[in-house]
Amino acid sequence: MxxxxxxxxxxxxxxxxxxxxxxxxxxxxxxxxxxxxxxxxxxxxxxxxxxxxxxxxxxxxxxxxxxxxxxxxxxxxxxxxxxxxxxxxxxxxxxxxxxxxxxxxxxxxxxxxxxxxxxxxxxxxxxxxxxxxxxxxxxxxxxxxxxxCAVHGFDLLPGRIGERYLVYGAGTMGLMMAQLARFAGAAEVSVVDINTERLPVAAALGADRVAASADELDRPEGWEVVIDCTGAVPAIEDGLTRVRKGGTFQVFGVAPEAAAASFSPFRVYKDEIHIVGSMAxxxxxxxxxxxxxxxxxxxxxxxxxxxxxxxxxxxxxxxxxxxxxxxxxxxxx
Ligand SMILES: [Zn+2]
Ligand SMILES: [Zn+2]
The missing domain is CATH 3.90.180.10 (Medium-chain alcohol dehydrogenases, catalytic domain)
Known part of the structure; x- marks a missing residue:
């Protein structure tokens, strides 16, 4: 063959x-x-x-x-x-x-x-x-x-309806997570991607708001669920700062094995941020x-x-x- x-x-x-x-x-x-x-x-x-x-x-x-x-x-x-x-x-x-x-x-x-x-x-x-x-x-x-894989990712999220989701990356996995979030009862789904050519597709698939950066979405209190589907350290570091108090950050995208990202452990403690990985x-x-x-x-x-x-x-x-x-x-x- x-x-x-x-x-x-x-x-x-x-x-x-x-x-x-x-x-x-x-x-x-x-x-x-x-x-x-x-x-x-x-x-x-x-x-x-x-x-x-x-x-x-x-x-x-x-x-x-x-x-x-x-x-x-x-x-x-x-x-x-x-x-x-x-x-x-x-x-x-x-x-x-x-x-x-x-x-x-x-x-x-x-x-x-x-x-x-x-x-x-x-x-x-x-x-x-x-x-x-x-x-x-x-x-x-x-x-x-x-x-x-995306369904397994959702198994590891809190799964409450009526919450706001922010997805990093409008590639295949980001678009799947955004569509699942809608189906799972999200109050609002936002998708960010630095490759803005990808954003119209995210909007067509039902994302409520799309942008090149979360700054443009003007939501200082943050999102209940933030999902990184890029594996890129700058996106992960930015995403962690966007989680609302008591919210969840999911590392879904695959970062390089040797990559390191920084975050504020004080904020994770004080605001009770959940950080969860999802593998396969x-x-x-x-x-x-x-x-x-x-x-x-x-x-x-x-x-x-x-x-x-x-x-x-x-x-x-x-x-x-x-x-x-x-x-x-x-x-x-
Ligand atoms: Zn694959
Ligand atoms: Zn085994």
Whole structure:
């Protein structure tokens, strides 16, 4: 089959590799689409702890079941599925206390170990596959994985209706968080991004107010919930100052591992600010499937570009420039 292979840091090719063979409890999926995200850049650049090369990237994907292992009864050839790429060991301390996303042997298809979905076919454990309900198209379904990360983020927020949200970053994740905030009953959702070209889309997707900086939003008392979806230290430092007394700041965007940000511990103490991280997916994939079916996010706006397998390197270059929203690889294209 044809597949994108990252041979090592900064070395990407599209080449022919062996077709996958399923283990007894595996499903082989003919990939319809695989989204590109910041994590793929870390895999390509070699700055992620644990990635084993060579690796086929691609962890946000969906497709059609092409083959099932000998012990799989719950899926059949032709089923349309989305795949939770996260692989938890089930044996470590964190898995045993129900926090598999903090697994000591955390693994994810296309991120840590071979093989991901930037290929014609991809193998996944049956337990990680989710049947797509009728309203969700294969074109849209690769958005379920990032949406499941956003749903996990919301699981860690206070979840009170009628509060004001401020989201940093109008890229794919910021736009998803803003749409979820609306759906979750926010009184008002504001989105800031220094790349002002992205702001009209945020407004079109339902953000009440958009701006290049929170200063323009003139809300000196601050916001009950502030979510950083940029991973950029200046945004994180600014965002922390915008949290209302008793409010919550979420670190959702992925900052570089060595980055450091400063904040006022006195203010966190005195104003009882909650600071909470959110990492990947936990018990949230099935709910993301249902939210996609309900069109809580607008998939047509969220996917801005589609590329064939041979165009993977060009797609990555475009993504690095901050162009568009979700870029998707479609092996059949
Ligand atoms: Zn991703
Ligand atoms: Zn574990």
């Amino acid at each position: 044809r597949a994108v292979v990252v041979e090592g840091p900064h070395r990407i090719t599209t080449t022919t590799v062996d077709d996958p063979t399923p283990g007894p409890r595996d499903v082989v999926i003919a990939v319809a689409g695989a989204g590109i995200c910041g994590t793929d850049l870390h895999v390509i650049d070699g700055d992620l702890e644990g990635t084993i090369y060579p690796i086929v990237p691609g962890h946000e994907f969906a497709g059609t079941v092409a083959e099932v292992g000998s012990a799989v009864t719950e899926f059949a050839v032709g089923d349309r599925v989305a795949v939770d790429p996260n692989l938890f060991c089930g044996e470590c301390h964190y898995c045993k206390i129900g926090r598999g996303n903090l697994c000591e042997r955390y693994n994810a298809l296309g991120v840590i170990a071979d093989a991901g979905a930037a290929a014609e076919y991809c193998t996944a454990p049956a337990g990680n596959c989710y049947l797509l309900p009728e309203p969700v198209s294969l074109d849209h379904a690769p958005l379920i994985e990032p949406l499941s 997916v936990l018990h949230s994939f099935g709910r993301a499937v249902d939210l996609m079916a309900k069109r809580v996010i607008d998939p047509d706006v969220m996917i801005s570009h589609r590329f064939g397998l041979d165009e993977y390197a060009a797609a990555v270059d475009l993504f690095r420039q901050g162009t568009g929203r979700k870029l998707q690889i479609q092996p059949g294209k």
